[in-house]
Amino acid sequence: MSGTLPPVLPGPRRIVTSHDSDGQAVVSVDGTIHSSVCIPSKLLLVMIEGLNGHRTGTFWASTDGLPTNDNNSSEDGGARQVGDLGLFASDATNFIYSDLGPGVRTPMHRTPSIDYNILIHGELVLITDDGTETHLKNAGDVVIQKGTNHAWRNPGKEWTRWATVLVDAKPAVVNGQELGWLLETDK
Numbered sequence: 001m002s003g004t005l006p007p008v009l010p011g012p013r014r015i016v017t018s019h020d021s022d023g024q025a026v027v028s029v030d031g032t033i034h035s036s037v038c039i040p041s042k043l044l045l046v047m048i049e050g051l052n053g054h055r056t057g058t059f060w061a062s063t064d065g066l067p068t069n070d071n072n073s074s075e076d077g078g079a080r081q082v083g084d085l086g087l088f089a090s091d092a093t094n095f096i097y098s099d100l101g102p103g104v105r106t107p108m109h110r111t112p113s114i115d116y117n118i119l120i121h122g123e124l125v126l127i128t129d130d131g132t133e134t135h136l137k138n139a140g141d142v143v144i145q146k147g148t149n150h151a152w153r154n155p156g157k158e159w160t161r162w163a164t165v166l167v168d169a170k171p172a173v174v175n176g177q178e179l180g181w182l183l184e185t186d187k
Helices: 042-051
Strands: 013-019 025-032 054-062 093-100 113-121 124-128 133-136 142-146 150-153 160-168 172-174 177-179
Touching (some): 013 054, 093 150
Antiparallel strands (some): 013 025, 093 160, 113 142, 113 160, 124 133, 172 177
């Protein structure tokens, strides 16, 4: 990536429903979720260059175990921190969106989770360990990741956005070896 990135995409609208004191369904939150630069922890400051042009926002995180008790909580799940990295944690789910600038590529990474990714805007390329590049071109295209190592690249000339639901899962095991959390900072 070189040069200056175009302006970021506007934050998406988030509507959260709950119940009033009479048990009636009501809209309890209706607002915009703004993105921020993706620097989830001090441990990752060494890889800031790899995160330039990558922004995230949290729609909702449930961190009290599965099944969650969020239907009985007035706390705004959008304000919760999930794990040390802001992505995943044991007994948690996390519903986020990611924005990636034109020409930007994320580092290769893997989480012990099942990830449901849905392209919302722009184009996105999924890169896997074997070098395969799968081009997502249409809003609504879906990638389901089962604890696999991957990176994302934006091949377009504008920002791209996708939504992800990360659900805690047992790490993948291949040939008796557990494939847990991984973040490659040298690619």
